[in-house]
Amino acid sequence: xxxxxxxxxxxxxxxxxxxxxxxxxxxxxxxxxxxxxxxxxxxxxxxxxxxxxxxxxxxxxxxxxxxxxxxxxxxxxxxxxxxx
Numbered sequence: 773x774x775x776x777x778x779x780x781x782x783x784x785x786x787x788x789x790x791x792x793x794x795x796x797x798x799x800x801x802x803x804x805x806x807x808x809x810x811x812x813x814x815x816x817x818x819x820x821x822x823x824x825x826x827x828x829x830x831x832x833x834x835x836x837x838x839x840x841x842x843x844x845x846x847x848x849x850x851x852x853x854x855x856x
Contacts, residue, residue: 789815796821800849802842806830822849 789812792803800822803812808827816823824845826838 786811788812800846802826802845804828804834804838804842822852 786809788805792801793815798821801816801819802824803816804826805812806828807830808825813825816825822845824842826834826842828834828838
């Protein structure tokens, strides 16, 4: 599973969004993170390709319900040919 490193100076958008956007391009994206804010959610809503954000709790990590959500989402994104 890819792990995206972020570097650089402060910008208008969080650097993690820029790094994820560059990596994902126009492909469907599942973003699993324990530190997501409203700018991340807004960016995901504005994408034209399927995008899922799963917010985890730092001391818990991925739970079974997260895995089920991810698998269900991936199946629908694949069946849709990557379209919303």
